Amino acid sequence: MSLGAPEVQTADEFRLPGEMREAIVAHALREAPRECCGIVAGRDGAPVQVYETRNIAEGNRLYEIDPRQLIDLEFRLLPEQGSEIVAIYHSHPESPAYPSLTDVELAFWPDAIYLICSLADGQRPDLRGFRIRDSLVHEVTLTQ
């Protein structure tokens, strides 16, 4: 084991079907230059559906999921379907797909995967996933 470079974690994966990945990218492109946001519902940790939500934050560089939609999803809609929130997504229209300090400070859902879709490269949207716990960021590999 060499010292100096951080060890790359490969065991932690999150399977996100292609059509859900495409739905999130399409939402990001449609919402630009504002940030888009939404959640992915799943069963036993496996995604089953993407829900687009309203971003109530002001400006183009922040997101906050409409709490009214969130309370409906968390306490009514998803329990009725036997699912739960497994991932939270938002876009970074002009910056890389990596959690900002704001993203880390406001990560109140430590069991969810945080998905970030960067549009910084206009030709190639970049979607990545992270766990954010106790202010620590750990990238998870997205698989199909």
Next chain:
Amino acid sequence: MADEAGITVLIPTPLRRFTDGDAKVTMAGASVGEVLDSLERAYPGIGERLRDDSGQIRRFVNVFVNGQNVRDRDGVDTSLSEGDEVGIIPAMAGGSRV
């Protein structure tokens, strides 16, 4: 106590570690603040996640009573009656601005 209402409180996933995994608990209290006090007594540590040092609901926590955000009512002073449902939801927020 006859004058204390039985209030259903919906606990969001990130706070269920305080409630032994329960998504729904019943608390006593005639206002949102009193119910949050009851919650803290029953599940020590949960209150600090919900309110700031001045006792107000934290900026990135939302509390709903029967579907209405208490920020649009009287905050922690919002009165409650038997059978009311209080839903607690931490924000999903962030963004590229640092």
